[in-house]
Amino acid sequence: MFILVAGFAATDIWRFLGVYLGGKLSEDSDLLVLVRTMATALVAAVIGNLIVFPGGALAHTSLDLRIAAAALGFVGYLVSGKRMVVGIATAESLLLAGLYLNF
Amino acid sequence: MSTWTSDAAALRSTWFLRGVRAAFSLPGLILVSSFIGFAALAKDAGVTMAQAAFMTGTVWALPSMVVLVGAIGSGAALPAAMFAVTLSAIRLMPMVMALAPEMRTGKTRQCVLYLLAHFVAVTSWVLAMERLKRVPPPMRTTYYAGLGGTLVTTNVIVVTVVYAVADALPSAVSAALLMLTPMYFLTSLWGSARERAGHVAMVLGLVLGPVFHIVLPQIDLLVAGLIGGTVAYGLQLWRRKVRAA
Numbered sequence: 001m002f003i004l005v006a007g008f009a010a011t012d013i014w015r016f017l018g019v020y021l022g023g024k025l026s027e028d029s030d031l032l033v034l035v036r037t038m039a040t041a042l043v044a045a046v047i048g049n050l051i052v053f054p055g056g057a058l059a060h061t062s063l064d065l066r067i068a069a070a071a072l073g074f075v076g077y078l079v080s081g082k083r084m085v086v087g088i089a090t091a092e093s094l095l096l097a098g099l100y101l102n103f
Numbered sequence: 104m105s106t107w108t109s110d111a112a113a114l115r116s117t118w119f120l121r122g123v124r125a126a127f128s129l130p131g132l133i134l135v136s137s138f139i140g141f142a143a144l145a146k147d148a149g150v151t152m153a154q155a156a157f158m159t160g161t162v163w164a165l166p167s168m169v170v171l172v173g174a175i176g177s178g179a180a181l182p183a184a185m186f187a188v189t190l191s192a193i194r195l196m197p198m199v200m201a202l203a204p205e206m207r208t209g210k211t212r213q214c215v216l217y218l219l220a221h222f223v224a225v226t227s228w229v230l231a232m233e234r235l236k237r238v239p240p241p242m243r244t245t246y247y248a249g250l251g252g253t254l255v256t257t258n259v260i261v262v263t264v265v266y267a268v269a270d271a272l273p274s275a276v277s278a279a280l281l282m283l284t285p286m287y288f289l290t291s292l293w294g295s296a297r298e299r300a301g302h303v304a305m306v307l308g309l310v311l312g313p314v315f316h317i318v319l320p321q322i323d324l325l326v327a328g329l330i331g332g333t334v335a336y337g338l339q340l341w342r343r344k345v346r347a348a
Contacts, residue, residue, distance in 0.1 A: 002175070002184070003154060006185040007171045019213075036194060037301060037304040038328050041311070042324055043292055044312065046169055046288070047292070047308075048308065048312030051285050055147040056147035056277055061278055091282060091286045
C-alpha cells in the first residue's frame with residue numbers, strides 16, 4: 001500500500017501530466033527548466049549519499065576508495081565521449097582492484 | 104526510403120517483435136545491471152522480495168525507487184516519502200511530453216498513450232527517441248509497447264532472481280553490485296542534462312546530498328534538491344542577464 005501511494009501514484013502522475021501537456025507547454029519554458037534542475041539536484045543527492053553513506057558490503061570499503069573509483073569512472077565516461085559502459089566498467093574495476101589490494 | 108515503405112506493410116506483430124528486440128541492446132544491458140544493483144540495495148534496506156519486484160513493475164523509475172527504498176529504510180512517514188518520490192519523478196513529465204507527440208497520429212487513442220507513458224524511464228526513452236524515427240508512424244505505439252513491456256518484464260524477473268541469490272555472493276561482488284546504481288545514475292544523469300544548469304545542479308546535488316544527510320537526515324534529499332536546483336536555475340538566469348547586458 002505504501003509503495004502504491006508513495007511510489008506508483010507519485011511517479012505516474014507526472015507521466016500522465018506529460019501526455020496531457022504534450023505539445024501544450026514548451027520544453028524550454030522557464031518553469032520546466034527550474035523543475036528539471038531541482039529534480040536533477042535531488043537525484044544527484046541520491047547518488048552522493050549512495051557513495052558517501054552506502055549500505056551492506058559497500059559500507060565496509062573505505063570512503064576514499066569509493067570516491068576515487070566513482071570520480072575516475074566519471075572521468076573515463078567523459079574522456080571516452082560519454083560512453084556509459086566505459087564509466088561504469090572503470091569504476092567497478094577500480095573498486096574491485098582496491099578491495100583486492102586491501103586499499 | 105524504399106525499405107521504409109516495405110516495412111510499413113509489415114504486420115503489427117512484426118513491429119511489436121522489433122520493439123522487443125530493441126530492448127536487448129547495450130542500453131538495455133546496462134539497465135539490467137543497474138537493476139541487479141537495485142535488488143542488492145533493496146535487500147540491504149530490509150525491503151522484501153515481493154515489495155522489490157512490485158516496486159519495479161509499478162514505479163518503474165530507478166531514482167524514484169532508490170528514494171522510496173531509502174524512505175522505507177529510514178522509517179520516513181508516508182507524506183514525506185511521497186513528496187520526495189514525487190520530486191524525484193518530476194523529470195518524467197518533460198520526457199513524456201517530448202515522446203508523446205512522436206507516437207501520436209490522427210488515429211491514436213488517448214488511453215493508449217496514457218498506458219504507454221507508464222513505460223517511460225531513462226533507458227526506454229533514450230532508445231525510443233533514437234529509434235522511433237525509423238518506425239512508420241502508425242506502428243510506433245506498437246513498437247514502443249514491445250520495447251517498454253520487455254524492459255519492465257525482464258527487470259522484474261532480474262530483481263526477483265538477484266534478490267534470491269544475493270546472500271550467496273562473496274562480499275566483494277555485493278560491494279561491486281551496490282556500486283552499479285550510483286555509477287549508472289552518475290553517467291546517465293550527466294548525459295541526459297539538456298542545459299548547463301543541469302550539470303551545475305548535478306554537481307551541487309552530489310555535494311549537498313551527503314551534507315544534508317548529516318545536518319537534516321529526515322529530509323536531506325528534498326532540501327538538497329530544492330536548494331541545489333534553485334541555485335543552478337538562479338545562476339542560469341544571472342548568466343543570461345549578463346550576456347544580454
